[in-house]
Amino acid sequence: MTGSATGLLLRFNLRRDRLMLLWWVLGAVLLYWSQAVSVEGLYPTQAEFDKAAASMGDNVAFVAMAGPARALNTVGGQVAWQASAFGAIVAGLLSMLLVGRHTRAEEESGRDELVRAGAVGRRAPVAAAGLTVLVANVLLGGLVAASLVGYGLAVAGSVSLGLAAALAGLVFGSVALVAAQLTDGTRAMYGITGVVIGASYVLRAVGDVGNGALSWASPIGWGQAMHAFSGERWWPALLSVTAVAVLLAVALWLFDRRDIGSGLMAARPGPARAGPRLRGSLGLAWRQQRASVAGWAAGLFFTGLAYGAIGDDVEDLLGDSQFAQDVFVQGGGTVVDSFYAVAVVILALMASGFAVASALRPRGEEDAGRVEGLLATGLTRRRWAATCLAVTTAGTVAVVSAAGLGLGLGYQLVTGDGSAVARLFGATLPYVAPVLLLATLTWLAYGLSPRWAGFGWVALAFCVVVSFFGELLQLPDWVVDLSPFSHLALVPAEPLAWGPLLALLAVTTTLGVAGTGALERRDLH
Amino acid sequence: MDTVIEISGLVKRFGTTTALDGLDLDVRRGEVHGFLGPNGAGKSTTIRVLLGLLHADGGTARLLGADPWHDAAELHRRLAYVPGEVNLWPNLTGGETIDLLGALRGGLDDTRRAELLERFELDPTKKGRSYSKGNRQKVALVAALAADVELLLLDEPTSGLDPLMETVFQQCIDDFRGEGRSVLLSSHILAEVEQLCDRVSIIRAGRTVESGTLSELRHLTRTSVSAELGTPPTGLDRLDGVHDLVVEGNRAVFEVESERLGDALAALGRFGIRSLSSQPPTLEALFLRHYGDRLTQEPVQPVGPVG
Numbered sequence: 001m002t003g004s005a006t007g008l009l010l011r012f013n014l015r016r017d018r019l020m021l022l023w024w025v026l027g028a029v030l031l032y033w034s035q036a037v038s039v040e041g042l043y044p045t046q047a048e049f050d051k052a053a054a055s056m057g058d059n060v061a062f063v064a065m066a067g068p069a070r071a072l073n074t075v076g077g078q079v080a081w082q083a084s085a086f087g088a089i090v091a092g093l094l095s096m097l098l099v100g101r102h103t104r105a106e107e108e109s110g111r112d113e114l115v116r117a118g119a120v121g122r123r124a125p126v127a128a129a130g131l132t133v134l135v136a137n138v139l140l141g142g143l144v145a146a147s148l149v150g151y152g153l154a155v156a157g158s159v160s161l162g163l164a165a166a167l168a169g170l171v172f173g174s175v176a177l178v179a180a181q182l183t184d185g186t187r188a189m190y191g192i193t194g195v196v197i198g199a200s201y202v203l204r205a206v207g208d209v210g211n212g213a214l215s216w217a218s219p220i221g222w223g224q225a226m227h228a229f230s231g232e233r234w235w236p237a238l239l240s241v242t243a244v245a246v247l248l249a250v251a252l253w254l255f256d257r258r259d260i261g262s263g264l265m266a267a268r269p270g271p272a273r274a275g276p277r278l279r280g281s282l283g284l285a286w287r288q289q290r291a292s293v294a295g296w297a298a299g300l301f302f303t304g305l306a307y308g309a310i311g312d313d314v315e316d317l318l319g320d321s322q323f324a325q326d327v328f329v330q331g332g333g334t335v336v337d338s339f340y341a342v343a344v345v346i347l348a349l350m351a352s353g354f355a356v357a358s359a360l361r362p363r364g365e366e367d368a369g370r371v372e373g374l375l376a377t378g379l380t381r382r383r384w385a386a387t388c389l390a391v392t393t394a395g396t397v398a399v400v401s402a403a404g405l406g407l408g409l410g411y412q413l414v415t416g417d418g419s420a421v422a423r424l425f426g427a428t429l430p431y432v433a434p435v436l437l438l439a440t441l442t443w444l445a446y447g448l449s450p451r452w453a454g455f456g457w458v459a460l461a462f463c464v465v466v467s468f469f470g471e472l473l474q475l476p477d478w479v480v481d482l483s484p485f486s487h488l489a490l491v492p493a494e495p496l497a498w499g500p501l502l503a504l505l506a507v508t509t510t511l512g513v514a515g516t517g518a519l520e521r522r523d524l525h
Numbered sequence: 526m527d528t529v530i531e532i533s534g535l536v537k538r539f540g541t542t543t544a545l546d547g548l549d550l551d552v553r554r555g556e557v558h559g560f561l562g563p564n565g566a567g568k569s570t571t572i573r574v575l576l577g578l579l580h581a582d583g584g585t586a587r588l589l590g591a592d593p594w595h596d597a598a599e600l601h602r603r604l605a606y607v608p609g610e611v612n613l614w615p616n617l618t619g620g621e622t623i624d625l626l627g628a629l630r631g632g633l634d635d636t637r638r639a640e641l642l643e644r645f646e647l648d649p650t651k652k653g654r655s656y657s658k659g660n661r662q663k664v665a666l667v668a669a670l671a672a673d674v675e676l677l678l679l680d681e682p683t684s685g686l687d688p689l690m691e692t693v694f695q696q697c698i699d700d701f702r703g704e705g706r707s708v709l710l711s712s713h714i715l716a717e718v719e720q721l722c723d724r725v726s727i728i729r730a731g732r733t734v735e736s737g738t739l740s741e742l743r744h745l746t747r748t749s750v751s752a753e754l755g756t757p758p759t760g761l762d763r764l765d766g767v768h769d770l771v772v773e774g775n776r777a778v779f780e781v782e783s784e785r786l787g788d789a790l791a792a793l794g795r796f797g798i799r800s801l802s803s804q805p806p807t808l809e810a811l812f813l814r815h816y817g818d819r820l821t822q823e824p825v826q827p828v829g830p831v832g
Contacts, residue, residue: 270650270652272649272650278617278625280625287616369610375577381597
């Protein structure tokens, strides 16, 4: 039997994944449920809700970010609009991680051999990985639907949203399973799947803004085409089911044609000697991160391009609605400038994802046991720290610059305004300071103890909450001021202020030096 | 005598567990020093203290006449290290890794590098992730042996090598010592230690229990004797230092503490020796004498997070 022991492996997988599943599913449920809670009661009268809905739905940027605007003057419609695209991404990432964990990571570590040496069918580990993804998505979709029904929303719409999320997870999980057969490393597999998820998001963004055709090429678009809470239709689900069936068949076909432990894309031999650029700590740190820098820079360039391409339409779209005035006109400039000042903050927060991850790379190296060999050479801890921080800094500058460049270019392409690149790039660049501050804060936590390094993500989440929901939650000023993103002038709506910028850079430097000092004093493993 | 490693009373705690509990170790210039102990005895912890990766909580450690914590990087240019569990960068080739580690140590000998690659039959063009355990160890060994250093710290460096490569390794270490350089070799392969080491230290639960040349240590343990005699022997059980005596007719089998061997042979002589075989203590017997009792008496106590 090629599938014997599948059930046993499935139970074993779920036993290993239970905590991870719990947090991810809770996070997904919260994503949907919190939208319902935050919309409910925001508008005192239906008339105000209608007005706000109209201006939101006409906003190209919002449509590009969330999805096609339907029934936005209902709570259900708002939940579907604001949560469905991100819910699909969450389900997709969860499925990708599950597939990676139970296929390539197991093969890479050699644990897979141990399992396969038992009375285990040849296809059983793959089947068990697939079933684990199925269980996870059924759980995720089911609980999302149940939580919305529990909140009091219509059953059909709730089920439609849950089903759409689960199906998106299954499609991306199947993509991951195909990728797992092609590559011989977990990272490459995550890379391929991540690109597919990202492309799906971008395709539907472009499609939703345009005539909608491209949205049909995106698994996220299929879910949104089910029109939850606005006249549900169920047949787009068949697209997802078909895609899953085809992808699974391809994955199994590929699996049967490769050796365990290798990918179909054969590992090519590499250079027998190190090039001159690799012969040092800086070269190594750059080599470890260059792909990630390039990926993030490209991603943020295109995101910036999308924001920039909204151009001057912002003014027409937002009109004079009170909502728009409240949200965007915080500074003193025009609506357009205010919109771009907010867009710059959003891009900077995205870039922080790179910065924190990059600052955490040394911890990954330490966990993997590669630091002891490195520091058993003539390399001092201080120099090692300095080179890691240098790559993080250079990478952050590159990623933030790419976002600013995209933003300016997009705007210039649409409006023909030749000065836009310099103006919007100039508005984005100062955000290197708060982004780097998060990186060096992460570095300080890592320097003190690798166990605390994850604090960097907490700090980033805090900044996101303050930036987006600070006013909504009516947070006290001192809490808002804790976020480094609260201090810069809102360029281009306001003139650039050097004082806060230099202060942020000083704090950033202090944190970096303190983190390196702490690292020099502690035990390394 | 010139000493390259000088450790006395070394203490290292991890939270509430004590990994090193007053450890002593002396390694002299020009010798291969065997470092023996069961899993979790503190061998790797000692080596990590010597590398300046861990900060000792007590005692002193001197490496090549300097402080291993404060002078770490300068010292590391004069030594090379091979860990028991070699972790390579998955996306660098073995050749790139060897060059990188060599460059960080201050350069390596290209001729030697090429020669070592050939002797160990290592393909330097494969990526780190695709090497087997033995090949990962070869990468670290080539990187270490191609460096121009005066001391090697080896932490179970051959646990993944096949017998052929094990021989190559022993030749390389022999050559290395031949040039007046020193090696600290932590190992579980007792044959390897017997073959290579001038002196050994046996540690247990973070403390040194025995240290000296193999013949000195042998002196401390028992020789097994099996004799065929003219008449049934009597009174052997009353001899000092005789253990596990079994008498069957004219035949006597027992173990005797090495310093009492002469007395025992004299006693046997009175019964007319027809044939006699004596087995000198193996390193294994030495080893088991120090922690074999753990198997039967004490419960196993985990010490420290590392072996």
